[in-house]
Amino acid sequence: MLEADVEADRREFTVRAALRVAPGERLALFGPSGAGKTTLLEVLAGLVAPRRGRVVLAGRVLTSTERPVRAVPPWQRRVGLLRQDPGLFPHLSVRRNLTYAPAADASAGELAELAEVLGLRSLLSAMPARLSGGQAHRVAIGRLLLAHCDALLLDEPYAGLDASLRRMLTGLVVRLVTERQIPAVLVAHELADAQAFADRLVIIDRGALLQDGAPDEVVLRPSSRRVAELVGYLGFVPVRAPGSGGQAPAGAAGIVAGVHPDRVTDGAHPDRGIVLAGIVAGGRPAGATWEADLLIGPAQITVRLADRPAAGAGELVVTALDPPCFGPDGLAVRLADPGPGPGPGPGPGRAWPVQASA
Amino acid sequence: MSLVGAAVIWLALLGPVITLLTQLSWHAIVSSLSAPGAFDPLIVSLEAGGVTLVVLLLAATPLSWKLARGTLPFPRFWEAGILASLLLPPLVVGLLLVFMVGPFTPIGEAIGHLHLSGTNTFFALVIAEIYESAPYYVLGAQAAFGSVPDSLEQQAALLGDRPSRVFRRVTLPLAAPGLAMALAVAWARAMGAFGAVIIIAYHPFGLPLQIWTSLQETGLASALPFALVLLVVALPLPLAAYIWSARARGRRRG
Numbered sequence: 001m002l003e004a005d006v007e008a009d010r011r012e013f014t015v016r017a018a019l020r021v022a023p024g025e026r027l028a029l030f031g032p033s034g035a036g037k038t039t040l041l042e043v044l045a046g047l048v049a050p051r052r053g054r055v056v057l058a059g060r061v062l063t064s065t066e067r068p069v070r071a072v073p074p075w076q077r078r079v080g081l082l083r084q085d086p087g088l089f090p091h092l093s094v095r096r097n098l099t100y101a102p103a104a105d106a107s108a109g110e111l112a113e114l115a116e117v118l119g120l121r122s123l124l125s126a127m128p129a130r131l132s133g134g135q136a137h138r139v140a141i142g143r144l145l146l147a148h149c150d151a152l153l154l155d156e157p158y159a160g161l162d163a164s165l166r167r168m169l170t171g172l173v174v175r176l177v178t179e180r181q182i183p184a185v186l187v188a189h190e191l192a193d194a195q196a197f198a199d200r201l202v203i204i205d206r207g208a209l210l211q212d213g214a215p216d217e218v219v220l221r222p223s224s225r226r227v228a229e230l231v232g233y234l235g236f237v238p239v240r241a242p243g244s245g246g247q248a249p250a251g252a253a254g255i256v257a258g259v260h261p262d263r264v265t266d267g268a269h270p271d272r273g274i275v276l277a278g279i280v281a282g283g284r285p286a287g288a289t290w291e292a293d294l295l296i297g298p299a300q301i302t303v304r305l306a307d308r309p310a311a312g313a314g315e316l317v318v319t320a321l322d323p324p325c326f327g328p329d330g331l332a333v334r335l336a337d338p339g340p341g342p343g344p345g346p347g348p349g350r351a352w353p354v355q356a357s358a
Numbered sequence: 359m360s361l362v363g364a365a366v367i368w369l370a371l372l373g374p375v376i377t378l379l380t381q382l383s384w385h386a387i388v389s390s391l392s393a394p395g396a397f398d399p400l401i402v403s404l405e406a407g408g409v410t411l412v413v414l415l416l417a418a419t420p421l422s423w424k425l426a427r428g429t430l431p432f433p434r435f436w437e438a439g440i441l442a443s444l445l446l447p448p449l450v451v452g453l454l455l456v457f458m459v460g461p462f463t464p465i466g467e468a469i470g471h472l473h474l475s476g477t478n479t480f481f482a483l484v485i486a487e488i489y490e491s492a493p494y495y496v497l498g499a500q501a502a503f504g505s506v507p508d509s510l511e512q513q514a515a516l517l518g519d520r521p522s523r524v525f526r527r528v529t530l531p532l533a534a535p536g537l538a539m540a541l542a543v544a545w546a547r548a549m550g551a552f553g554a555v556i557i558i559a560y561h562p563f564g565l566p567l568q569i570w571t572s573l574q575e576t577g578l579a580s581a582l583p584f585a586l587v588l589l590v591v592a593l594p595l596p597l598a599a600y601i602w603s604a605r606a607r608g609r610r611r612g
Binding site: 047076144 | 509512514515516517518520521523527528531532606609610
């Protein structure tokens with residue numbers, strides 16, 4: 001178990017975070033660049049001293065600013081840190097890099113086994129300069145595992161590697177973390193990377209933890225408009241209850257629905273979400289889909305559709321599937337009793353209580 | 359720049375060495391070097407140079423490391439001090455050393471209590487050579503340590519190495535080629551030290567002073583063989599350091 005409750009000063013803001021990561025659990029910290037993610041990892045690793053707080057790993061108090069004050073130095077923490085630069089020692093062979101940690105000395109059998117798993121057997125006598133980016137990262141992972149660290153911290157380790165290599169290395173780390181039952185924390189500014197790795201996702205912005213939940217739940221049910229923006233909601237449309245004749249009912253004033261470009265389907269499906277009609281203002285191919293900008297009154301949203309809308313179609317009708325709604329204060333609001341259906345929305349067969357206001 | 363242009367400048371820089379080799383005659387070498395005591399200054403220079411290197415290694419290496427890591431308060435201030443000592447002409451250093459460690463100064467008297475003297479002794483020669491070579495070593499060593507990424511030192515620490523072990527296993531091996539070059543430059547400066555030496559350590563006579571007195575007493579022809587000796591003694595270490603550091607870099611490239 002890795003437990004942290006810390007405050008660390010950065011130039012523009014203070015990072016405040018309380019985290020608990022169970023053995024074998026994989027937590028991803030997701031947030032924009034400069035949100036304080038790396039600072040938080042460095043506090044856990046003992047490279048940065050927190051202004052206030054406490055870090056406990058597997059029952060050992062590593063940091064405590066309250067009595068009894070503790071600041072275990074990095075070399076006694078048994079916390080492994082993997083960064084984007086694999087940080088191999090250029091003057092040592094792959095074998096000596098792998099067995100660098102003092103704790104790795106007596107583990108020749110383990111080295112052979114791990115080299116096999118990581119696909120490094122034929123590279124053991126190579127120098128790091130000869131390795132490809134993916135190979136260097138595998139050596140760096142192996143080196144941390146042979147060091148028998150009690151926690152694994154990954155600071156955007158695969159930024160700059162291509163997608164298939166990233167998927168392979170992520171899978172490898174997930175397997176090894178599960179096998180060894182150590183807590184792991186990944187920092188990422190790409191949502192897909194964070195989701196591929198983690199079984200729990202934490203959103204961080206300007207030093208504050210905004211939401212903590214399952215990787216899909218955080219994206220489908222953002223707790224605030226800011227979280228929604230961070231996880232990829234590109235448009236927010238004002239909504240009102242139907243049948244109120246254009247007059248917003250009490251309690252629904254200033255409410256917006258978040259539209260995620262990937263959570264949109266063609267046509268009107270009032271039972272599945274909010275039906276939106278807008279004018280196509282622009283479009284471009286996005287991977288295998290077509291990305292279109294829709295103007296809905298004063299609001300603009302971006303949607304990704306399976307098919308490119310016919311030229312000159314003018315108005316396009318789409319349905320934002322089960323969209324999260326946010327009040328004027330930016331916090332998520334629930335507009336109707338969810339009813340007996342599955343999931344947080346009204347469920348299939350029930351009409352959404354709100355529609356886009358023109 | 360064309361290849362020819364580069365070759366011309368390279369040859370011009372090597373001009374003095376080429377001239378030395380063409381001007382020497384066997385006869386002059388034999389007659390100069392066979393005189394009684396002809397090699398005594400060489401021994402003196404080697405001994406003083408060796409002691410200088412040891413002192414630099416032990417005293418100036420930690421300073422260079424701290425300068426490179428920027429752990430000293432007001433790092434610019436410290437660097438400016440090193441630069442000032444580098445920019446001081448050796449002759450001026452010699453003059454000032456007389457006032458600093460000469461027999462009638464507080465430091466000179468303190469040295470006197472140890473039965474040493476800061477002028478015209480082997481000890482004085484070492485002091486002069488240290489002052490002439492130390493800035494070159496400190497700046498070279500600082501660059502060598504500065505070339506070691508601190509992310510590697512951090513990684514070594516996280517893997518379980520205490521700072522002294524990190525220094526021994528990561529910092530030192532990675533800085534070693536650059537340190538060797540800095541040491542070689544310091545050695546060449548110490549061997550050729552003249553300006554400060556002629557003022558505070560005319561005796562005991564090292565190689566540069568032997569060249570100077572031969573020139574004054576018997577003329578150019580008899581000074582040249584000693585110039586050759588100085589070159590032969592001063593060059594191998596820098597050359598070896600250069601070859602070794604080039605090889606170490608090659609090994610890292612795999």
